[in-house]
Amino acid sequence: MDIYRVTSDSPIWQKHAYNYIRTDAFCVGQNIPVELEFNGDGDGEKFNGVLVVDDHKPVAGLRIAYPRPGIAKIERVCTVREKQKGGYGRLMIEEAEKWIAEQGIKHIVISSQDRAQGFYEKCGYVLNPAVSAHEYDPPRKEAKEVKRTVDFHPDFTCVLVEKYI
Numbered sequence: 001m002d003i004y005r006v007t008s009d010s011p012i013w014q015k016h017a018y019n020y021i022r023t024d025a026f027c028v029g030q031n032i033p034v035e036l037e038f039n040g041d042g043d044g045e046k047f048n049g050v051l052v053v054d055d056h057k058p059v060a061g062l063r064i065a066y067p068r069p070g071i072a073k074i075e076r077v078c079t080v081r082e083k084q085k086g087g088y089g090r091l092m093i094e095e096a097e098k099w100i101a102e103q104g105i106k107h108i109v110i111s112s113q114d115r116a117q118g119f120y121e122k123c124g125y126v127l128n129p130a131v132s133a134h135e136y137d138p139p140r141k142e143a144k145e146v147k148r149t150v151d152f153h154p155d156f157t158c159v160l161v162e163k164y165i
Helices: 012-028 034-039 088-102 114-122 141-149
Strands: 002-007 048-054 057-068 071-079 107-113 158-164
Touching: 002 012, 002 088, 012 034, 012 048, 012 057, 012 071, 048 088, 057 088, 071 088, 088 107, 088 114, 107 114, 114 158
Parallel strands: 071 107
Antiparallel strands: 002 048, 048 057, 057 071, 107 158
């Protein structure tokens, strides 16, 4: 198994592998319309993420954003459907936390589906119900346009969990 720290300068296959994982986990596995899943991604924006490859196959990934000084946001945490519950999520979170700590950042937030809250609590995160799950989201005008044209009713709500390292 290999764990990669993916940046904007990484080989393109690593970013494509991460997008494959997102497509499998979110679009196919959870029926999130592809337009909604990818519409908020900006072309050419700085990218930081963690990618797990096992037996030369992409199995799990996440990305890291920096919405405010001193805060890192782990987002779009996903594992391909056939490998879920295999420990890859914890490995990714640990690697992301190491990378974030190396940058001197001590506050990490994750906007998560409510059904994943227990997983993050096992990783040391705490629910913060006083803060909106979207408090740290960047404004995305394009995503609003898609939401009006795509009929999607999620079977989850989002929560915000956080951790100080």
